[in-house]
Amino acid sequence: MMQADVPDLGPAAQRILLGAQLRAAREARGLSTSRATEALEWRNAAKLSKIEAGTVPTSDRDLAALAELFEIPSELAASLNRLATEARRRLPPSRVPEWAARYVHLIRASEHLSLWNPDCFPGSVSTRDYARAWLSRSIVVSTAEVEQMVDERVARADHFRRDGRPTLHLVVGEAALYVAAGGPATLRGQLEHVRELAELPTVTVQVVPFERGGYAAPGSAYSIVHLFGEQRLVFVENLIGSDYLGREYVRIYGLAFEDLCRQAETPERTIKMITRRIQEL
Incomplete structure (x- = not known):
């Protein structure tokens, strides 16, 4: 389980860490990305995969829906919510792709x-x-x-x-x-x-x-x-x-x-x- 106090790793690392936590929670429920997307009624079939890969930020609304579907405990959900908030900051510029x-x-x-x-x-x-x-x-x-x-x-x-x-x-x-x-x-x-x-x-x-x-x-x-x-x-x-x-x-x-x-x-x-x-x- 994630610690309550998460150090500031920077938004890129935070998105990746959040995505990995959500992927683990989905797999623990025995759900594929397609089944989860269908249950969430998301029209964008690639949205969940992008969230789990850490390539896009996660909104509070989407995170709440994921936490409910994956039955994430409230304490961990609160930590993920704080992590998601920090991860929505603008990414620093990079000279590489x-x-x-x-x-x-x-x-x-x-x-x-x-x-x-x-x-x-x-x-x-x-x-x-x-x-x-x-x-x-x-x-x-x-x-x-x-x-x-x-x-x-x-x-x-x-x-x-x-x-x-x-x-x-x-x-x-x-x-x-x-x-x-x-x-x-x-x-x-x-x-x-x-x-x-x-x-x-x-x-x-x-x-x-x-x-x-x-x-x-x-x-x-x-x-x-x-x-x-x-x-x-x-x-x-x-x-x-x-x-x-x-x-x-x-x-x-x-x-x-x-x-x-x-x-x-x-x-x-x-x-x-x-x-x-x-x-x-």
């Missing part, structure tokens, strides 16, 4: 990040050249957006070094040490950057070696965003969009991340692996 901006705002509001990627380093720890190499190959990022998104990713990576918040636990598959997006020099620079981050007291980096076998979440990159108290969200991204998951998803993805940490080399051995790979390049 709207779909990417929501994740940027969420990270800025977080206290800790748990990141997993099986075959490359995520944008939050990318160097400029590494980010450009990957974004330039994207089929959903336009040429005009590439440099803006590169700047944003570099700023995100600097954030860990400069502010020490959020703290970071990064786990990658060993393939990330070999997939040379942008060429060997770009990969070497990326590995040097990750090694520097790994030496910070607020950052933990681990690599899952090839020989350790399968993963608990094969082929699936994701982020677990720790906000405040026990509030968690899972962020997953695919070629055409992204999703924010709460409640049971957080538990399942959290267990998968714990398994990855057990499979991975220790942080000390990981730094040695990265150093060896840098020397090979």
Whole structure:
């Protein structure tokens, strides 16, 4: 259950958190989005999906209808109402596309990040050249957006070094040490950057070696965003969009991340692996 006093995370993160809470409440009632929309008699079939994704603000009237349909307890409903009120503030301007901006705002509001990627380093720890190499190959990022998104990713990576918040636990598959997006020099620079981050007291980096076998979440990159108290969200991204998951998803993805940490080399051995790979390049 949500805490009564919610810290000011900013409207973008608040919309995402509210949407995840409502989605969890709907699923607890065993309702699909289509069944819920039908029960609410909403003409816009996509409205509920947008609210749950955190892409639109939620009015008091709509929130009251959702709370009644999902049988949300009064104390939690009151907390959601306060959260919805704060989330209706104007979003701050962003230099990246709207779909990417929501994740940027969420990270800025977080206290800790748990990141997993099986075959490359995520944008939050990318160097400029590494980010450009990957974004330039994207089929959903336009040429005009590439440099803006590169700047944003570099700023995100600097954030860990400069502010020490959020703290970071990064786990990658060993393939990330070999997939040379942008060429060997770009990969070497990326590995040097990750090694520097790994030496910070607020950052933990681990690599899952090839020989350790399968993963608990094969082929699936994701982020677990720790906000405040026990509030968690899972962020997953695919070629055409992204999703924010709460409640049971957080538990399942959290267990998968714990398994990855057990499979991975220790942080000390990981730094040695990265150093060896840098020397090979």
